[in-house]
Amino acid sequence: MLADMHTHSFFSPDADREASIEAMARRASELGLYALTVTDHCDCNYWLTAEEGSYPDYQQNDSMMFGAGEYAPASIEAVTALREQYPILRCGTELGQLVQAPKEAALMAADPRLDFVIGSLHMNAGRPDFYWIEYNKMDTSEVYTLLDDYFAEELETCMTADFDILGHLTYPLRSIVGEYGIQVDMSRYEDVIREIFCTLIERGRGIEINTAGLRRKLAQPSPTLEYVKLYRSLGGEILTLGSDAHRISDIGAGLREAAELAKEAGFRYTAVYSRRKPEFIRLWI
Ligand SMILES: [Zn+2]
Ligand SMILES: [Zn+2]
Numbered sequence: 001m002l003a004d005m006h007t008h009s010f011f012s013p014d015a016d017r018e019a020s021i022e023a024m025a026r027r028a029s030e031l032g033l034y035a036l037t038v039t040d041h042c043d044c045n046y047w048l049t050a051e052e053g054s055y056p057d058y059q060q061n062d063s064m065m066f067g068a069g070e071y072a073p074a075s076i077e078a079v080t081a082l083r084e085q086y087p088i089l090r091c092g093t094e095l096g097q098l099v100q101a102p103k104e105a106a107l108m109a110a111d112p113r114l115d116f117v118i119g120s121l122h123m124n125a126g127r128p129d130f131y132w133i134e135y136n137k138m139d140t141s142e143v144y145t146l147l148d149d150y151f152a153e154e155l156e157t158c159m160t161a162d163f164d165i166l167g168h169l170t171y172p173l174r175s176i177v178g179e180y181g182i183q184v185d186m187s188r189y190e191d192v193i194r195e196i197f198c199t200l201i202e203r204g205r206g207i208e209i210n211t212a213g214l215r216r217k218l219a220q221p222s223p224t225l226e227y228v229k230l231y232r233s234l235g236g237e238i239l240t241l242g243s244d245a246h247r248i249s250d251i252g253a254g255l256r257e258a259a260e261l262a263k264e265a266g267f268r269y270t271a272v273y274s275r276r277k278p279e280f281i282r283l284w285i
Pocket of ligand 2: 006008094244
């Protein structure tokens with residue numbers, strides 16, 4: 001039994017224009033998935049003003065080279081409207097940079113229609129998305145400074161923000177190691193990663209195995225087996241699997257590999273969320 005807990009529809013500005021909610025739901029059914037959670041982007045630091053009880057205006061930062069998109073509120077509305085017709089659907093969002101815009105992040109996470117909230121960090125404060133940084137123009141110490149800040153903010157996110165699972169921990173490695181071939185000594189981050197996991201466990205939150213990196217040069221999920229094992233050994237029980245698909249053909253991609261990895265790390269169940277509560281489904285292998 002597999003559920004894809006991290007997917008993007010055309011409401012995300014960086015997703016394929018063909019990826020309608022209906023087409024995604026049909027594809028997930030064809031694949032025999034237990035559930036499909038649509039988690040369109042809401043990069044909280046790009047929300048401008050927040051009026052009490054309503055969504056703030058959302059304005060794209062000019063430096064983002066994205067096309068038009070209607071973002072998370074429109075996605076939540078569309079998924080909610082289609083749930084009866086497609087029972088496989090769950091309504092989620094991927095909040096980015098929660099501690100950089102805490103008011104906006106809390107407002108989004110409080111939406112009662114949401115089944116699931118991913119907490120992600122795509123960019124350090126005042127910096128572009130890790131995806132866009134040209135690491136070959138930096139010296140090693142600058143790369144480490146970026147990573148130091150990244151892990152420190154991930155820890156702060158875990159300590160303070162409202163979300164269900166931490167998205168793609170080690171996300172910057174997709175670009176730094178995968179695209180630029182720069183090797184990183186990850187032993188430097190052992191303590192902070194341990195603290196991140198302990199905090200998540202204490203607060204009843206979880207992690208995901210995000211398979212997008214398997215489809216890129218990095219050829220590894222985020223995070224990798226050793227971290228999933230560490231999380232488990234510390235008492236971690238909540239684990240979701242997500243393709244991070246940004247187009248129909250990637251829905252469910254890598255979930256079998258992720259399930260095998262979860263099993264190897266000692267998991268017998270993965271989590272699916274309804275109304276922000278985890279339900280545990282048995283891994284089929
Ligand atoms: Zn993400
Ligand atoms: Zn995503």
